[in-house]
Amino acid sequence: MSAIPAAEAAPTRGAGPNPPPDARRTGRRFAALRSARGVPRALLLVGTVMTAVFVVLAVFAPLIAPYGFDQYTDGGHRFAKLAGPSAQHLFGTTVQSVDVLSRVVFGARTALEVVVLAVVFSVLIGVPLGLLSGYFGGLLDRFLVLVMDALFAFPYLLLAIVIAFLLSNVVIGGGVVTTALAITVIYVPQYFRVVRASTLSAREATYVEAARAMGAPARTVISRYLFVNVVHSVPVIATLNAADAILTLAGLGFLGYGIQPTEAAEWGYDLQRAIADAGAGIWWTALYPGLAITLLVIALTLVGEGLNEVVNPALRRSRSRPVRLPARPERKAADR
Amino acid sequence: MARSSRSLGLFIVARLILAVPMVLILLTVVFLLMRVAPGDPVSAALGAHLSEAQLEQRRAAAGFDRPLIVQYGDYLGGVATGDFGRTITDNRSITQILVDNGGATLTLTVAALLVAVILGLPLGLWAARRRDKWDDLVIRLFGIVTFAAPVFFVGLLLQLLFGKTLGWLPTSGQAAPIVAPTVPEKTHILLLDAALSGDWSAFDDVFRHLILPAVSLGLLVTGVLIRLSRVNVIQTMRSDYVEAARARGIREGAVVVRHALRNALVPVITVTGLQVALLLGGAVLTEETFNWPGVGNQLVSYLNGRDYTAVQGLITVFALVVVVVSLLIDIVNALVDPRIRY
Numbered sequence: 304m305s306a307i308p309a310a311e312a313a314p315t316r317g318a319g320p321n322p323p324p325d326a327r328r329t330g331r332r333f334a335a336l337r338s339a340r341g342v343p344r345a346l347l348l349v350g351t352v353m354t355a356v357f358v359v360l361a362v363f364a365p366l367i368a369p370y371g372f373d374q375y376t377d378g379g380h381r382f383a384k385l386a387g388p389s390a391q392h393l394f395g396t397t398v399q400s401v402d403v404l405s406r407v408v409f410g411a412r413t414a415l416e417v418v419v420l421a422v423v424f425s426v427l428i429g430v431p432l433g434l435l436s437g438y439f440g441g442l443l444d445r446f447l448v449l450v451m452d453a454l455f456a457f458p459y460l461l462l463a464i465v466i467a468f469l470l471s472n473v474v475i476g477g478g479v480v481t482t483a484l485a486i487t488v489i490y491v492p493q494y495f496r497v498v499r500a501s502t503l504s505a506r507e508a509t510y511v512e513a514a515r516a517m518g519a520p521a522r523t524v525i526s527r528y529l530f531v532n533v534v535h536s537v538p539v540i541a542t543l544n545a546a547d548a549i550l551t552l553a554g555l556g557f558l559g560y561g562i563q564p565t566e567a568a569e570w571g572y573d574l575q576r577a578i579a580d581a582g583a584g585i586w587w588t589a590l591y592p593g594l595a596i597t598l599l600v601i602a603l604t605l606v607g608e609g610l611n612e613v614v615n616p617a618l619r620r621s622r623s624r625p626v627r628l629p630a631r632p633e634r635k636a637a638d639r
Numbered sequence: 640m641a642r643s644s645r646s647l648g649l650f651i652v653a654r655l656i657l658a659v660p661m662v663l664i665l666l667t668v669v670f671l672l673m674r675v676a677p678g679d680p681v682s683a684a685l686g687a688h689l690s691e692a693q694l695e696q697r698r699a700a701a702g703f704d705r706p707l708i709v710q711y712g713d714y715l716g717g718v719a720t721g722d723f724g725r726t727i728t729d730n731r732s733i734t735q736i737l738v739d740n741g742g743a744t745l746t747l748t749v750a751a752l753l754v755a756v757i758l759g760l761p762l763g764l765w766a767a768r769r770r771d772k773w774d775d776l777v778i779r780l781f782g783i784v785t786f787a788a789p790v791f792f793v794g795l796l797l798q799l800l801f802g803k804t805l806g807w808l809p810t811s812g813q814a815a816p817i818v819a820p821t822v823p824e825k826t827h828i829l830l831l832d833a834a835l836s837g838d839w840s841a842f843d844d845v846f847r848h849l850i851l852p853a854v855s856l857g858l859l860v861t862g863v864l865i866r867l868s869r870v871n872v873i874q875t876m877r878s879d880y881v882e883a884a885r886a887r888g889i890r891e892g893a894v895v896v897r898h899a900l901r902n903a904l905v906p907v908i909t910v911t912g913l914q915v916a917l918l919l920g921g922a923v924l925t926e927e928t929f930n931w932p933g934v935g936n937q938l939v940s941y942l943n944g945r946d947y948t949a950v951q952g953l954i955t956v957f958a959l960v961v962v963v964v965s966l967l968i969d970i971v972n973a974l975v976d977p978r979i980r981y
Contacts, residue, residue, distance in 0.1 A: 456916070457916070458961060460920030461957055582802075589799065596788070601784065604786075
């Protein structure tokens, strides 16, 4: 598949031609953060603040939400069914008399849990595979590249649906971990490709050759020399993937293959239930969970792109040229 | 000339050959995914309804009692001859599902792409012209928002606004229940059939049903298009031939449209074509939101029925569509751009 790798080439390139190992790199990175000016800086700040708000909602959900995520009675009497926003229920109630605001707040917790798990899983699988594949090459490399390309070419939502379907049918039932695993499968190929590509070029660098010449075993070369030089692109991909994962999670929930409603609040599931309400002109059950998804995805996208611009030396230099190259949006588009 | 056409032929052949292992791996992944699950497809789908003896009979009939490797060979052979299997629950062939429901999905995705192009290209162009001004920022934010908002959320909002509050457009299905049976089936594409039959009131009804789903799905791709066309136009605006055109005193508007836009479009078309995976995933969600009788809708109902062979067949088709589309794009690119050769 030459077409799809071409689209993927952008993030690889954007992720940076491997800078030499340099203790001061972190320092320079912060300097870059400080030197980021104008609109990019503003967007990065806005994204960070928005993300922080969602994290706070997620962590302190039980304190912030007025009711439980599946609570439909209070003090012995049942909440009104499909009641509009009021002082008692700021965002109204659902057809099951559950408070919408509480579900939105607890939904942040679910989203955060699933996305953190999914990103951690895919980094843990994708990065080592990419390192090994890029360093050793050979048959293993060919095989892995083929499989990853196949997974990457797959319509990703469908892939997640199938995995979630199989896992929920067979193994553990639909829970946070199952859903996170289904999402993981989609993103592993991205880390694999980016890390493998940077490993391929870093492997030829003089310092790696030197290490090998001194008799360092493969394990040392990979963990001491290659690892630090290929992981710098991971945070950017991880943030952008997190944004994407929120959408995938919601899509799964919307189709009924996400978190079970008794287990936790999930925005996609709530929107599925809201289809029937929309037909009756009831807007609050759809608007608030949907807004939550959209805002969180925007927040993570802004952080990811901001980070990309700050971390990526190629982009940074191009910004200080008299003619500015807006390479940033292209990368985002190609990454999808 | 003869030489370049020969190398083009070579490119196409090489590209086709390269696609074979890809397809093989995809099919293997699909097959393994569907079969690593313990238990067998027949009892998963029908276990609650039939006795053990009946299940056994069904299993034998569907060939699930044979060794896995034989089933795998069978599956590959079937796909090679265009046979994607039959569903367990209602014994339809996958091909029949494609004939019955493929038209709706095709209509939806093509209409969505049209919406995306009509909205995305001009907006991207405008943003490029007004680079770093306030309207550039607004358009870019619009692009981010359309990409960040889940397609079913956009769909629900459109339903609430245009279906309920304003009452302008229908929000469910492909046509009104009394209209659909009156259209004679020719192409299995309802919109086309209505046009072919000359029944313009039916056509109007079908068209109005299409608007909201197409816009919901189209907005998803619009964001991608805005970003792409903006970047590409900005890049081509810096090129020498644009400078040359300006130096010859051609008006700025003409420079942008005739010189910059044309060249900027090539990568835009490529990447738009590559959004087919995004589009197909989005189509499943859109069809669910608008009760649209497409393939995605069928897939979801067979998933709910735990019909493994139906899911396997439909997923195979979706995967093949992605491979074929990217193959076509590569070939079209090679035709357009002589630099792409082996």
